Amino acid sequence: MEPNAIDAGACLLRRLSPDDRPVLVEAFADPEIRRWLPTRLPDLDAASAYLALRAREWARAERYSWALADPATDELLGEVALKNLDWTGRTARLECWTLPRARGRGLAVAAVGAATRFGFDELGLLEIGYGHGERNTASARVARKCGFRLSHRLPDEVVIDGVPETIVVWTVTRLATMA
Numbered sequence: 218m219e220p221n222a223i224d225a226g227a228c229l230l231r232r233l234s235p236d237d238r239p240v241l242v243e244a245f246a247d248p249e250i251r252r253w254l255p256t257r258l259p260d261l262d263a264a265s266a267y268l269a270l271r272a273r274e275w276a277r278a279e280r281y282s283w284a285l286a287d288p289a290t291d292e293l294l295g296e297v298a299l300k301n302l303d304w305t306g307r308t309a310r311l312e313c314w315t316l317p318r319a320r321g322r323g324l325a326v327a328a329v330g331a332a333t334r335f336g337f338d339e340l341g342l343l344e345i346g347y348g349h350g351e352r353n354t355a356s357a358r359v360a361r362k363c364g365f366r367l368s369h370r371l372p373d374e375v376v377i378d379g380v381p382e383t384i385v386v387w388t389v390t391r392l393a394t395m396a
């Protein structure tokens with residue numbers, strides 16, 4: 218599968234590039250992204266290793282990760298991924314973040330919608346999940362706006378910022394998008 222660009226309207230989904238490294242370091246220093254995602258990128262070397270990992274995962278069909286870029290300037294504004302690809306069950310999980318300065322203008326909804334369509338139409342997936350901490354209200358809004366249905370809560374809490382957090386899982390099926 219080639220990492221072709223996808224026009225998502227509000228943003229362009231394209232492959233991550235070495236030019237994105239300074240913005241990646243900036244993004245993973247953001248308190249909200251650090252709160253909800255485990256990745257830590259303290260410097261440009263860490264960002265290079267991150268790009269290499271994402272390229273390896275794409276080549277091995279383990280995870281498809283796109284940069285969300287400004288359609289006019291190509292500036293990196295976020296990232297969306299289909300991860301945990303299970304080719305037997307034909308399922309995957311979504312992950313997304315956007316830079317603080319790019320939030321609230323529909324980028325995540327556009328990107329998650331485009332990645333979901335790619336998963337169903339190009340990869341032949343049958344179900345896509347989206348998990349997040351229960352207090353992550355922005356994520357819940359994105360999931361609902363993208364047609365996901367609340368599925369279940371994971372039985373074991375995780376500790377985030379020293380506080381126990383329940384992970385909620387939303388799902389959307391290919392059938393539901395065809396209805």
Ligand SMILES: CC(C)(COP(=O)(O)OP(=O)(O)OC[C@H]1O[C@@H](n2cnc3c(N)ncnc32)[C@H](O)[C@@H]1OP(=O)(O)O)[C@@H](O)C(=O)NCCC(=O)NCCS
Pocket residue numbers: 249250253254311312313314315316319320321322323324325326327348349353354355356358359362
């Ligand atoms: C969650 C996240 C990706 C949303 O990105 P975004 O680009 O701001 O999302 P959108 O602009 O598409 O907004 C989608 C909806 O969420 C709502 N929303 C955004 N931030 C919100 C907040 N802090 N609280 C409640 N709702 C919020 C928006 O209002 C919008 O709903 P509306 O159109 O009904 O008003 C972004 O806040 C983020 O990167 N958070 C940190 C990382 C993270 O939590 N990732 C998700 C875990 S996988």
